[in-house]
Amino acid sequence: MISTNGRKNVRRTHEIAPDEIFLDSSNLLDRNERQFEARVVRPVAPRAIAGIGIVFAMILVLFSGRAFNLEVIRGAAYADISRTNRLDRSVIFATRGIIFDRAGRELAWNDTSSYTPGVASDEVLDTSQASLEKFAKRRYTGLPGLSHILGFIRYPKADASGVWWREEYAGVSGVELAFNDALGGINGSSMTETDARGKIQQQNIILHPENGRDITLSIDAQLQSKLYTLLSAHATRQGFQSAVAVIMDVETGELLALTSFPEYDNVAFTEGDSAAIMEVSASERAPLLNRAIAGLYAPGSIVKPIFAVAALAEKIISPETQILSTGAITVPNPYDPSKPSVFRDWTVHGLVDMRTAIAVSSDEYFYTIGGGYGAQKGLGIAKLDEYSRRFGLGEPTGIAILGEESGIIPTPEWKEQVFGPDDPWRIGNTYHTAIGQYGFQVTPIQAVRFTSAIANGGKLLVPQLIASSTPQYTDLQISDEYLQIVREGMRLAVTSTRSDATVKSLNMSGIQIAAKTGTAE
Known part of the structure; x- marks a missing residue:
């Protein structure tokens, strides 16, 4: 420069x-x-390095002082606060699925008017009953005749301290029980931190609930309700204690109506109405019993079509062969010849072939093909048992509702078990079995099932409660030729002009009905 x-x-x-x-x-x-x-290269000034060091030293001193204050000076106070804070798990109840009938009508649904779905059950820690019921209430249709098919549930329950000892809706009977897993969904949960005064500090959902699935039944609610109304009115007029009716699609197995009289109030059972529950439980008419699946009845003559098919399949008799009905058959008594055994028909029918025997429900005809008489060979008890089971008797049908009874088919083994070895099987026992008596017991759903198999050509269907289900069935491997003969006999029971035809009252224009009566004795 x-x-x-x-x-x-x-x-x-x-x-x-x-x-x-x-x-x-x-x-x-x-x-x-x-x-x-x-x-x-311009070097970093020593003064700048010193400044940075001072800043870091001040930060270190500040944090150390803060830590000392928290841990040493105020440590005891914060420990007390920590001990008084609570971290609780809360249930977020899944919304239960809705039950619809086949037409889309709601039969069971949820009332959320006092409950917000997705909110934790313990968001407000109040032990009053109102606050403990942090879930949707179940509601049912007011249509009569549906309580057995729908069933009822039990609600989640909490103790006085707010601890939930039952966190799920529990199906108890009917569809509510049969499809409980699908309807129930999966509950969620949240974690809630509260201070010593019970005030919520923070709340976090840790698992979102999965709501239950809606289901659509095969049942037509209006049809079933109307059927129940007619059934109950008729039973009351006749002085009957109970009654049952079932309607099933013979091609698909879908149940359109399944009702049992008397019924009960499933709303009262769901809500835990003690007075209503005690009244129903004490009733001699057993309103809780679903007679469609658990009522056991002597089938009487409704099993005669099964044994007619069996006689044709086993070549015991031809459909045209006639048997004379005189009003009774007499069998010698080997223990006391002076007192022969007499097995009566309900009336004298004269000569009858198979179709006519079905139409007039001739007991003598079925005594003969069942156990044999004179020159006519019979099926025998082993074949009666075999074909009864082949048509689904003596075992559950497979309907989804729980509580189904299997029924009883009389056999020598059954008799020995019930009456002991000193009372052997006799020909009269076979005769009575052939007409649906003598310890024979079936449920109405079993009767509908085997009748459908005769109508549809030999498909033994599993009764279905869910709409549009894929039909499930067992092929009976029986010639439709034999089934057709039986169908003609059942149709003749309606259309015959004979005075002893059993179902002439069902002969209506525009509707073709085939039927078989049965009387329990």
Whole structure:
């Protein structure tokens, strides 16, 4: 640098000359790394390093002081606060699925008017009953005749301290029990932190609930309700204690109506109405019994079509062969010849072939093909048992509702078990079995099932409660020729002009009905 007084004054400067910058730029362009040795590097000032150190030291002192304050000076106080805070798990109840009938009518649904779905059950820690019921209430249709098919549930329950000892809706009977897993869904949960005063500090959902699935039944609610109304009115007029009716699609197995009289109030059972529950439980009419699946009845003559099919399949008799009905058959008594055994028909029918025997329900005809009489060979008890089981008797039908009874088919083994070895099987026992008596017991759903198999050509269907279910059945491997003969006999029971035809009252224009009566004795 040149001074103004003409003297050369050389002094240290911190400025960088432009030629040095140009020199570095040319070095960068030529990528000659050796020339970087000529760069001027400005060192970090010691004062700056000292400043940074001071800042870090101050931060360290600040954090250390804060930690000392929390751990030593106020540690006991914070420990007390920590001990008084609570971290609780709360249930978020899944919404139960809705039950619809085949036409989309709601039969069972949820009342959420006093409950917000997705809110934790213990969001407000209040032990009053109102606060403990943090779930949707179940509601049922007011249509009569549906309580047995729908069933009822039990609600979640909490103790006085708010601890839930039952966290699920529990199906108890009917569809509510049969499809409980699908309807129930999966509960969620949240964690709630509260202070000593019970005030919520924070709440986090840790598992969202999965709501239950809706289901659509094969049942037509209006049809079933009307059927129940007619059934109950008729039973009351006749002085009957109970009655049952079932309607099933003979091709698919879908149940359109399944009702039992008397019924019970499933709302009262769901709500835990003690007075109503005690009244129903004490009733001699057993309103809780679903007679369609658990009522056991002597089938009487409704099993005669099964044994007619058996006689044809086993070549015991031809459909045209006639048997004379005189009103009774007499069998010698080997223990006391002076007192022969007499097995009576309900009336004198004269000569009857198979179709006519079914139409007039001739007991003598079925005594003969069942156990044999005179020159006519009979099926025998082993074949009666075999074909009864082949048509689904003596075992559950497979309907989804729980509580189904299997029924009883009389056999020598059954008799020995019930009456002991000193009372052997006799021909009269076979005769009575052939007309559906003598310990024979079936459920109404079994009767509907085997009758459907005769109607549909030999498919023994599993009764279905869910709409549009894929039909499930067992092929009976019986010639439809034999089944057709039986169908004609059942149709003749309606259309025959004979005075002893059994179901002439069902002969209506525009509707073709085939039927078989049965009387329990």
